[in-house]
Amino acid sequence: MTCRIVFLLVPGVHLLDLAGPAQVFGTAADFGHPYELHYVAERELVPSAQGLPLQAGTDWPELGVDDLLIVPGWRVPDPPATVPLPLHDPASLDALRAHHAAGGTVASVCAGAEALGAAGLLDGRRCTTHHDLQDDLARRHPRAHVVRDVLYTTDDRVVTSAGIASGIDLALHLVAGRHGPAAAAQVARDMVVYARRNGHEPQASAMLRHRSHLDDTIHRVQDLIDVRFAEPLPLATLAGAGGVSERTLTRAFSRATGGLTPLRYQQTLRLERAEHLISHGATVESAAREVGFDDARMLRRLRSRS
Known part of the structure; x- marks a missing residue:
């Protein structure tokens, strides 16, 4: 509509x-x-x-x-x-x-x-x-x-x-x-807005907080993770999207994002989306399923660490 x-x-x-x-x-x-x-x-x-x-x-x-x-x-x-x-x-x-x-x-x-x-x-x-x-x-x-x-x-x-x-x-x-x-991250990147800010929260969205680097390979991999963060994404698939080896991707990703692995970046996106859903009335269990977790235990662990 x-x-x-x-x-x-x-x-x-x-x-x-x-x-x-x-x-x-x-x-x-x-x-x-x-x-x-x-x-x-x-x-x-x-x-x-x-x-x-x-x-x-x-x-x-x-x-x-x-x-x-x-x-x-x-x-x-x-x-x-x-x-x-x-x-x-x-x-x-x-x-x-x-x-x-x-x-x-x-x-x-x-x-x-x-x-x-x-x-x-x-x-x-x-x-x-x-x-x-x-x-x-x-x-x-x-x-x-x-x-x-x-x-x-x-x-x-x-x-x-x-x-x-x-x-x-x-x-x-x-x-x-x-x-x-x-969707918001896609719009922000197209507008060259790399630091979307979030209301009363001092931190920016994770999709943009880790986008201030100039590594095109890592941007391509992040683009894939951003769109498919709720799906299983083996490191080999991500390395193939970037055209590099798995070891090279892991090292370059960490360097570009301030220490994150591709998996940790994906989990951060899942957690952020889940928190948004929960704040709008979703249960922890339904939010976990929506963002790609098999059950709510991993989401609860990630929430307890944040």
Whole structure:
């Protein structure tokens, strides 16, 4: 089923706030995932913070519960408290409220959290924004739980991200949630984003944390493991994919990834995916089967070591 990604553009929109997530979902669509991008605004011509005018539609597409509504941020002069929300048509805020009330997900990048707050969607929920705007967001919306020093938050289908480039992290997180970490890693690599960051967690996804090296042979082997991590992958198969001997692969892999063997890398991917499934309600047993373990004992051992 096609997922519509609808960007609500406001005057003064930051180009990277918009382009970063749009590039993530557009690239995911290029890889065969069913995303369809839309851009709406109160007026057809939208001035950006960087001076480039943007063209948008004024009619909202019909939204379903699987669709995503994103508000990119805009330039906020100092002090931010003197600047009103640059949305003047109540229908825009109504659309945000209605989509969430119908079971859909709404998201913001940077100052876009203010639009979610004006729609009443931050009340009682965790949220974040650019570090320069956090105090003002908390003052304007005292019922919101503004979280500091995080890249993004998720709370009851309300997703907010910090400053500008963190919109890429947020979008990759959403792609991973819908299609798995291999899909997000594939998109990130295509965008040359080698350090995807994970919300409040300081570590990056294992698929990207060990990709900062320049060894093409090891990248090819990692590509294979990333896609087939839930399958048995004998060392001979991996060495054949890299065109090297098993001994050479083991030594080069360890050197490129900071000490990991191919098996340990595969287990790390399995563990990360299993933790994601468990956090979304799966049992340990079902998560173990999903990521390729014969039973849950190995998964429990790996979890106890992490």
